[in-house]
Amino acid sequence: MRSNRDRILSRVGLLAAVLIGCSVFLAVHLYQLQVRDHDIYFAKAKARYTAVTTTSGKRGEVFDRNGNMLVGNKPCEVLVADPSLIPPEQCGALADILCSELPLDRETVLRKLNTRIRIVQRGNAPPREVAIRYAVIARHVDFAVAGRIREKVRALKPRLPHVAFFSEEEYVRYYPKGELLSNVLGFTSYSKGEDVPVSGVERSFNQSMVPSNGKIRYERSRDGSQLPYGMREITREEKDGMNIYLTIDEVLQSIVEEELGHLYEKFTPRVVCAIMADPKTGEILALAQRPSFDPNDRSREMMENKLSWRLLSMDSPFEPGSIMKALSISLAIDDGTVTPDTMIDAEGGVWFYCGKQLKDSSRRNVIPVWVGVQKSSNIVTAKIGLMMGERRVFDGLRSFGLGQKTGIPLQPESTGIFRMPKNDKLWVTRAPIGYGIGVTPMQMVRAYCALADGGRLRKLRLFHHAEDPATGEIIEPADEPPVQLFRRPDTAAKMTNMLKAVTKVGGTAKTAGVPGFEVAGKTGTSRKVINGHYAEGKYFSTFIGYVPADDPKFVLMITLDEPHGALYGGLTAGPTFRAISERALKYLNVAPDPALMPAPKGK
Amino acid sequence: MTTIKTRNVTAAPRRGGVARASAGFWVRLGILVQVMALLGGIFVLFSYRVSLGEKLTATARETAKIKREIHELDREIEALRIKKEDYSRWTYIKGQIDRYQLGLRVADPAQRRQLAVSYPRTSGVSRAAATAQR
Numbered sequence: 001m002r003s004n005r006d007r008i009l010s011r012v013g014l015l016a017a018v019l020i021g022c023s024v025f026l027a028v029h030l031y032q033l034q035v036r037d038h039d040i041y042f043a044k045a046k047a048r049y050t051a052v053t054t055t056s057g058k059r060g061e062v063f064d065r066n067g068n069m070l071v072g073n074k075p076c077e078v079l080v081a082d083p084s085l086i087p088p089e090q091c092g093a094l095a096d097i098l099c100s101e102l103p104l105d106r107e108t109v110l111r112k113l114n115t116r117i118r119i120v121q122r123g124n125a126p127p128r129e130v131a132i133r134y135a136v137i138a139r140h141v142d143f144a145v146a147g148r149i150r151e152k153v154r155a156l157k158p159r160l161p162h163v164a165f166f167s168e169e170e171y172v173r174y175y176p177k178g179e180l181l182s183n184v185l186g187f188t189s190y191s192k193g194e195d196v197p198v199s200g201v202e203r204s205f206n207q208s209m210v211p212s213n214g215k216i217r218y219e220r221s222r223d224g225s226q227l228p229y230g231m232r233e234i235t236r237e238e239k240d241g242m243n244i245y246l247t248i249d250e251v252l253q254s255i256v257e258e259e260l261g262h263l264y265e266k267f268t269p270r271v272v273c274a275i276m277a278d279p280k281t282g283e284i285l286a287l288a289q290r291p292s293f294d295p296n297d298r299s300r301e302m303m304e305n306k307l308s309w310r311l312l313s314m315d316s317p318f319e320p321g322s323i324m325k326a327l328s329i330s331l332a333i334d335d336g337t338v339t340p341d342t343m344i345d346a347e348g349g350v351w352f353y354c355g356k357q358l359k360d361s362s363r364r365n366v367i368p369v370w371v372g373v374q375k376s377s378n379i380v381t382a383k384i385g386l387m388m389g390e391r392r393v394f395d396g397l398r399s400f401g402l403g404q405k406t407g408i409p410l411q412p413e414s415t416g417i418f419r420m421p422k423n424d425k426l427w428v429t430r431a432p433i434g435y436g437i438g439v440t441p442m443q444m445v446r447a448y449c450a451l452a453d454g455g456r457l458r459k460l461r462l463f464h465h466a467e468d469p470a471t472g473e474i475i476e477p478a479d480e481p482p483v484q485l486f487r488r489p490d491t492a493a494k495m496t497n498m499l500k501a502v503t504k505v506g507g508t509a510k511t512a513g514v515p516g517f518e519v520a521g522k523t524g525t526s527r528k529v530i531n532g533h534y535a536e537g538k539y540f541s542t543f544i545g546y547v548p549a550d551d552p553k554f555v556l557m558i559t560l561d562e563p564h565g566a567l568y569g570g571l572t573a574g575p576t577f578r579a580i581s582e583r584a585l586k587y588l589n590v591a592p593d594p595a596l597m598p599a600p601k602g603k
Numbered sequence: 604m605t606t607i608k609t610r611n612v613t614a615a616p617r618r619g620g621v622a623r624a625s626a627g628f629w630v631r632l633g634i635l636v637q638v639m640a641l642l643g644g645i646f647v648l649f650s651y652r653v654s655l656g657e658k659l660t661a662t663a664r665e666t667a668k669i670k671r672e673i674h675e676l677d678r679e680i681e682a683l684r685i686k687k688e689d690y691s692r693w694t695y696i697k698g699q700i701d702r703y704q705l706g707l708r709v710a711d712p713a714q715r716r717q718l719a720v721s722y723p724r725t726s727g728v729s730r731a732a733a734t735a736q737r
Contacts, residue, residue, distance in 0.1 A: 069688040075678040143682045169678070176688035254693035586709045 050231070051220045057211030058171055058469075059195055060241030062185060064250040065283075065464050071185055071202070074174035077146035077167040079137040083116045085164035090156065094165065097152045101145050102138055112137060140172045163225055173202075175295040181253055183311045184246075184287050184410070184462070187295035199309055201462075204410045205244050208466055214238025242475070245464040247283035252276060252554075255583045256286040260558075263576045264290035267563035269541075273313040274558045274576075275441055276584070279449040279546060282458035282482075284408070285554055289313065314408060317416040317438035318540050318561070321526030322376045322569075324397075324434030326499060327447055329373060331396035332384045334455075334491040340370040340498055344380045351379045354425050358382055374501040376508050376523060378433045385432035393428055394420040399485055400447035400457065402439055407446075407459025414440050434526060441559050444544060448555045451495055452520070452546040455486035493550075496520045500549050509570035512543055512577040516592020517585065520552075521545020521577065523569035528562065538562050543573035547581050553588050556580060 033041060062071035079098070086094065091113040099106045112135045121127040141149070146167050153165050173188050173195050186200020197203040214237050219230025226232075256274050264272050276286040291308040302308070310316070332338045349363035360377050372380030385393050398404075403418030417438030421427055430436040442460065450457040459480055466475045486492060499520035503513040508523045524542035527534040541560040546552035558573035558580075566572050585592075689695065700707050 068691065069684070072685050072688065073681070074685050075681045143678055174685055176685055177692050178694065180692065180694075251693070258693070258697075583709065586711060589715070591715075 049219055050217050051224065051226075052215055052217050052235070053226075055214040055216055055238045056193075057214065057238040057240040059173065059188075059211055060205075060209030060466075060469075061243050062201055062205075062209075063243060063245045064248045064253070065245060066249065067245070068250045069176055070181060070246070070248075070250070072174050072176060073171040075143045076140045076170050076172045077143065078139050078170055079141055079146065079149065079165075079167050081113055081135045081137055081165050082133050082163055083113055083135055084131050084133060085161050086113055087158075088114065090158075090160065093156060094153065094160075097149060097156075098137060101149050101152075102141065104138060109137060140170070141167070177250070178294050178296065179292050180250070180257060181248060181287070182292045182295050183289045183309060184248070185295065186309070187298075189298070200311065200410065201244065201246070205463075209241040209244060211241045212239040240469045242466045243469055244466055247278075247281075247285065247461050247464045248287065249285050251587055252584055253286040253288065255587065256556075256580055257288045259576050259580045259583075260288050260290055262579075263558070263560070263572070267560055267565055267572055269560040269563040271307070271312050271561040272559065272563075273441060274556065274580070275313055275445045276554050276556045276580075277445050277449055277460060279452035279552050279555050282407070282446070282449060282460045283464070284460055284462045287311075287313065287462075311410060312561075313441040313559070314406075314410055314413045315440070317414050317440050318559070319437065319526040319529060320434040320439050320444055321524035321540065321542065322378075322434055323444060323522045323524035323542050323544050323557075324432065324437075324439075325373060325376065325381045326451060326495060326522050327397060327400050328381055328388075328393065328432035329369060329384060329498070330451060330455075330486070330491055330495040331392070332388055333369075333494055334486045334488050335388070335392065335396075336488075337387050338369050338384055340494055341368045343368055344372060344383055346372065346377050346379045349379075351382070353382070353386075353429055356426055358429065370498045370501060373498040373522075374504075374507045376502075381432045382429035385428045388428075388432075390420060390428045393431055397431065397437075399483075400450060402437070402443055402447065404443075406440075406442045408442060408462045410462065413442075416440055416443055434524060441557055445555055445557050448544050448546065448557070450482075450485055451492055451499075452552040452555050453482070454489075454492045455484055456482035457485050458482045496549050499545070503545065503574075507570075508568070509543055509545075509574040509577075511570055512545060512574035514547055514578050514581045514585065516594070516597045517547050517581070517590075518549035518593075518596065519545050519547045519577075519581070520549035523574065525568050539567050541567055541569045541572045543569040543577050545577060547585065548590065548593075553590055554584065556584075 058073050061069060061073065063069055081094075091110055094113060095106050095109040098104055098109050115135070116132055117129045118132055119127045120130045150167060153160065170193075172190075175182065175185065175187070182200075184200055186198060186202040186204075188195040188197050188202050190196070195202075197206040202209075215235045217231075217233045217235050219227045219232070221227050256276055260272055260274050271289065271291070273289040274286065275284065277284050289312060291305075293302050293305070293308040329338070333340070338344075343366050345366045346360060346364040348365055349360040351358045358378050360375070360379050362375050362377070364371075364375065364377065367375070367377070367380065369380065369384070371377075388396070398418065403415055405413055405415055421436075427436055446457070446460050449460070461477065463477055465477070467473070468475075499522055500518050501507050502523065503509050503519040503521050509521055512521050512523075513519050522544055524540070524544070526540045526542075528538040528540060529535070530538070539562065541563050542558065544555070544557040546555045556577055558576055560572050563572050699705075
C-alpha cells in the first residue's frame with residue numbers, strides 16, 4: 001500500500017515533469033523564434049513599423065553668363081488636412097485661418113474639410129465607403145505664408161492633433177525675371193508631382209536638369225507618420241539636376257527687351273525679334289521677342305497663345321530680302337568677280353531678265369558696287385549673281401551656313417528653305433537679293449558674325465557651361481575651331497567698308513548710325529509669303545549690323561513681321577538698332593571715337 | 604501504533620565547534636557583502652546605462668531639432684535668394700528709379716577716366732603692405 005508521502009512525491013514528480021516539459025517546449029519554441037526563424041520574423045516586424053518614401057532632388061536651375069538666376073526653384077508647401085481628425089465645430093475656424101492668408105473660397109475649403117467619406121466601387125463589387133484621410137487644401141503655398149498658417153493653426157483651442165492638419169514641402173519652378181528671355185527659357189507644366197518641360201531651354205536641356213529620386217526607409221508611428229527620433233536610413237541618395245549657365249547677359253537682354261517693347265508698341269507688328277551675338281565667339285548675348293509671355297502665369301490664355309511662347313527667330317524661316325546682298329557681294333569680291341569700285345549698270349531702276357521685271361527703289365544708271373550696296377540696288381546685286389554663276393552663288397551662300405542648323409541647342413530649329421531649283425534661270429538673280437530662299441534670323445546672325453570676324457564662320461552658342469551643384473564640377477562644351485570662308489584676307493574688310501556707307505548720309509539706314517562709332521549694317525525689306533504666294537501689303541522689315549565696325553563687340557539683328565506705319569528696315573528697325581547699340585556699348589564700356597562724334601549744335 | 608523515530612542530538616557542542624561556527628559566520632557575511640557589492644555594481648551599471656540611454660535620446664532629439672532648424676533655414680535662404688533675384692530684375696529697378704525720381708543714368712564711357720596706380724618700390728615695403736597702407 002502506497003503511503004501519503006509516496007503519493008505526494010509522485011504528484012510533485014508529475015508536476016515537475018509537466019513543468020519541465022512546458023519549459024522544454026518554451027525553450028524549443030523560443031529557439032525557433034529567436035534563433036532559427038529570427039530573420040524571417042525580424043523582417044516581418046520591420047516591414048510593419050518601417051516605411052519607404054521616395055524623395056526627389058531639385059531640378060537644375062538656369063543662370064546667365066554672370067551667374068544671375070533666370071530660372072529657380074521656389075520653396076513652397078502643400079497644405080493637407082485629414083478631415084476624419086478635425087472636429088466639425090473647428091472646421092469653420094480652420095477655414096477662416098486659411099482664407100485670411102490665401103486667396104481661397106471659404107465654401108470650397110469648408111466642403112473639403114467636411115467631406116469625410118467617399119464612395120468607392122471597384123469592378124462589380126458593391127460600393128463601399130472609404131474615409132478621406134488626405135485632402136489637399138492648397139498647393140504651391142509660399143514658404144513664409146505656410147509658416148504663418150501653421151502658427152495660427154497651432155494656436156487653435158482645443159488643439160488639433162498634429163496629423164489633422166499638416167504641410168508637405170515642395171518646390172515650384174519659378175522665373176524671377178518674369179517676361180525676360182521667356183521665349184528662350186520656355187516653361188514647365190506640373191503633372192503628378194513632377195515638372196514636365198514644354199518648351200525652350202527647359203525642354204532642350206531637360207535631360208541634364210532633371211533630378212534623380214532617392215529612397216529613405218524610416219520608422220513610422222501607428223498612423224503612418226515618420227517618428228522624429230526613429231531609425232532613418234537613406235537607401236538611395238537623391239541627386240539634384242545640373243545647373244545650366246547660358247551665354248546670355250542679363251543686362252544686355254534687359255536693354256534689348258526694353259527697346260524692342262517700344263518698337264512693338266510703335267509699329268504694332270505681328271512679331272518682332274532681336275538677336276545679339278558676339279562675333280568673336282559666336283555666343284548669343286541677347287535673344288528677345290515680342291509678343292512674349294510671363295512663364296509664372298499658367299493661365300489658359302497664356303497656354304493657348306502659342307505665338308507668344310514660340311521662338312520665332314529659330315523656327316520660322318522668312319525671305320530675308322536685301323540683307324542677303326552683303327553675303328552675295330562678299331563672295332563675288334572674294335572670288336575676284338568684282339571689286340567695290342567695279343562699275344555696273346543699274347538700268348535706271350528697272351531691268352528685265354528672262355521676261356521678269358526687277359526694280360530698284362532708286363533710279364540710277366552706272367554705279368560702283370559700293371554705291372549699289374549703300375543704295376541697296378537689286379539690279380546691281382542680281383547682275384553680280386549672274387556674273388558668278390548659279391553653282392558659285394549656291395555653294396557660296398551655303399558656306400555661310402544657310403540651309404544648316406546654327407548650333408543653338410534649342411528645339412525646334414528650322415534649317416530654312418535653301419535649295420537650287422532645276423531649270424529656274426531666275427534663281428541666280430533672286431537668291432543674291434534674298435528672294436526665293438527661306439532663312440531663319442538666327443542663320444543670318446551666324447552669317448553676319450562670320451563677316452564681322454574676318455570671314456571665320458563659327459557655330460552659335462547659347463550654352464555656356466553646366467555645373468553639378470553637389471560637387472561644383474563644371475562641364476564645358478567642346479570648342480570647335482571656326483571655318484575660314486574667304487580666300488582673300490581683305491575680303492571681309494572691304495565688305496565692312498561698304499556696309500559702313502549704309503549707315504552714313506546717303507545710305508538706306510542712316511538712322512542706325514551710332515554717334516562716336518562706325519556701324520556696318522544692311523537693311524532688308526521683303527514681301528511675306530503666305531500659302532506659297534506673296535501676300536499683299538505684308539512685309540518683313542529688317543536691319544542687321546555690327547558695331548564698332550572694325551572691332552565689333554556684337555552683331556545685332558532686328559526683324560519686324562508685318563509692321564504698320566512704315567516698311568523699310570531703315571525706318572523701323574534702324575532707330576532701335578541705334579538705341580540698343582548706344583546703351584549696350586556704354587554697358588560694355590566701349591569708349592566712342594571723339595573724331596566720329598557729331599559737332600555740337602550751333603558751331 | 605505509530606512509531607516516531609527520533610534523532611539523538613548531543614546537547615553539548617564539541618570543542619573547536621564554536622571557532623568553526625564563528626568562521627562560517629564571517630565567510631557567509633563576506634559572501635553576502637560580495638553579492639551585495641556585485642548587485643550594487645550591477646545596479647550602478649544599469650543606472651548608468653539607463654542614464655546614458657536617456658542622454659543619447661536627448662542628444663538625438665536635439666540633433667534632430669537642429670537638423671530640422673538647419674533645413675528650415677536652408678529653405679528660408681532659398682526663398683530669400685529667389686526674392687533677391689526678383690528685386691534685381693531690371694523692370695523692378697526701373698520702376699523704383701521712376702517711383703523715387705532718382706534721375707539715374709548710365710555713365711558715358713567718355714566721362715570715365717582710368718587711373719593707372721603705381722606702387723612705390725621702397726625698400727622693405729612690399730606691394731601688399733603699400734596696398735594695406737592705402
